[in-house]
Amino acid sequence: MSGEAFPLSRPGGLSPREWIAGVRLVSGRELAAYFDSAIAYVYTIGFVVLANAIFMNEFFLTGTVEMAGFFDRLPLLLSVFVPAVTMRLWAEERRQRTIELLLTLPLTTAQAVLGKYLAAMALYGGFLAGSLPIVGMLLALGHPDLGRILGGYLGAVSLGSLLIALGMLLSAVSGDQIVAFVLGTIASLALVLTGNDRVVAVLDGLAPRLGAGTFLCESVSVAPHFDAFVRGVVDLGAVVYFGGGTSLFLWLGARLLRRNRA
Amino acid sequence: MIRVERVTKRFGSTLAVDDVSFVVNPGEVVGFLGPNGAGKTTVLKMISTWLPPDAGKIEVAGFDVERSPLAVRRNLGYLPEHNALYEGMRVDRLLAFLARARGLEGARLRDRLAWAVERCALEAVLGKRVHQCSKGYRQRIGVAASLVHDPPVLVLDEPTHGLDPVQVVAFRDFLRGLRPGRAILFSSHILSEVAAISDRILVIHLGRLLEDSPVAALEAKARAAGRDLEGHVLEIVKAKGAAA
Numbered sequence: 001m002s003g004e005a006f007p008l009s010r011p012g013g014l015s016p017r018e019w020i021a022g023v024r025l026v027s028g029r030e031l032a033a034y035f036d037s038a039i040a041y042v043y044t045i046g047f048v049v050l051a052n053a054i055f056m057n058e059f060f061l062t063g064t065v066e067m068a069g070f071f072d073r074l075p076l077l078l079s080v081f082v083p084a085v086t087m088r089l090w091a092e093e094r095r096q097r098t099i100e101l102l103l104t105l106p107l108t109t110a111q112a113v114l115g116k117y118l119a120a121m122a123l124y125g126g127f128l129a130g131s132l133p134i135v136g137m138l139l140a141l142g143h144p145d146l147g148r149i150l151g152g153y154l155g156a157v158s159l160g161s162l163l164i165a166l167g168m169l170l171s172a173v174s175g176d177q178i179v180a181f182v183l184g185t186i187a188s189l190a191l192v193l194t195g196n197d198r199v200v201a202v203l204d205g206l207a208p209r210l211g212a213g214t215f216l217c218e219s220v221s222v223a224p225h226f227d228a229f230v231r232g233v234v235d236l237g238a239v240v241y242f243g244g245g246t247s248l249f250l251w252l253g254a255r256l257l258r259r260n261r262a
Numbered sequence: 263m264i265r266v267e268r269v270t271k272r273f274g275s276t277l278a279v280d281d282v283s284f285v286v287n288p289g290e291v292v293g294f295l296g297p298n299g300a301g302k303t304t305v306l307k308m309i310s311t312w313l314p315p316d317a318g319k320i321e322v323a324g325f326d327v328e329r330s331p332l333a334v335r336r337n338l339g340y341l342p343e344h345n346a347l348y349e350g351m352r353v354d355r356l357l358a359f360l361a362r363a364r365g366l367e368g369a370r371l372r373d374r375l376a377w378a379v380e381r382c383a384l385e386a387v388l389g390k391r392v393h394q395c396s397k398g399y400r401q402r403i404g405v406a407a408s409l410v411h412d413p414p415v416l417v418l419d420e421p422t423h424g425l426d427p428v429q430v431v432a433f434r435d436f437l438r439g440l441r442p443g444r445a446i447l448f449s450s451h452i453l454s455e456v457a458a459i460s461d462r463i464l465v466i467h468l469g470r471l472l473e474d475s476p477v478a479a480l481e482a483k484a485r486a487a488g489r490d491l492e493g494h495v496l497e498i499v500k501a502k503g504a505a506a
Contacts, residue, residue: 014332022363029348029359036350097346104310104342105363106335261313 014108022107026115027122030089034123039088044123047081048130055134065142070131071152071230075192075222078163083184085123086167089116090257091177103257113254117168124160128153148232155229158242159222163188165249172253172260195223263287263445264309264415269318271304271469278304280469281318286445288414291437293456293477294449295495296466302449303343305466306419309447310340322415336365339408343419345401349393353384353403356392357410364411374410381436382406397424405433409440416440418448422455434459453492457481467499 034040058069093099138144171180194216203213225238264286271279286292307313311331320327323337382402465473484494
């Protein structure tokens, strides 16, 4: 036993290698926790079966060789499935009181937040991977627009990223899994449904002078930005919206975790 | 070394820790004694960097808890109150995760893990999940986790909570064995336990440090006053606590 003090490899902080290693460590533990329980299997199978079944139903009705039907339903599905994935990320740490153990390790709060975010993204990647047989089927049946399919997947990753960051923030805020799930679903549905034409019309109709429906659709909703990806258009506004939103929610989550300790 | 200088902490209108100062030197085991709600855990949480002090200064192994929290955590073995562990993780994976998070890797990681497992007698539960382990094993897992990186400073919050008498005696011996070169601070509300292990006792009540004396000196004072140690400490808490 040495009992001697050992400083960090860099005065005042971690080296980039240590920083990345810490994020990977948290991420790996979190991903293992998903797979240690039935969560990862149940959610992945549930999502893949539901999303693919909805698409196949529409595919047989329309008979067109494109994936738009899959991506069009994705925001609504993710509004339920993503909060189910993220609800435990901080709320469970608080319930088990392991948050103190985690955040008194030589890791920054940002590393812990990013590690958990990447674990949730990896699980979500599994959700999306379950739709790849659809791409294979479309390629076998005809000549789908691969640019639009790729755009759709980019949109799906961006949308998932935003909703995961939002769900993590709400999990950190609420401290209870059920509350985190309900809040996450409501917030996600709000972001998705404010882009629905009927919802926009109803909101505009309630206060025509304010034009709240149109304002929310253009400024807040994920719909116009996600739709651009699905059309195969990757515009800067959408990238800033999803990237900025994800960063903002992750930053708010880290800030809240640093402040809200007892 | 742990250096706590004039530290104060409030939760809303409640003054949880009031102008507390003390030092724990390397090679010293110090018992932190006080009734429930006295402020012991709040002080330990501030030393661990979990809570920031409202006023005052805390140093661990020469690093300031507010300016260099990561360096403090590297040099600190901390067993939090309730010894919360990841219930669903296998014990070996949990220990490896915590060791890696504290900067261990390669051969040193393997050596330190083997050392912690052997010293805390965890061989029998390494393949089990934490929730499958008994209370005694869980406590030993927590202690192993706090020691695995060979920290020069050890802070243990109620380390014997939930242990049976045999395990408590074994833990005392274990803690004494860790003393060389290390500053060890542990909390308890059981005087006999603190007196049996510690070189020095800190008594805290209502957030104020009422006593900071070597065990032998405290015992001598108790004898001079015609009381046993327990009665003497109770008298200190009553008299100084009322004055505070």
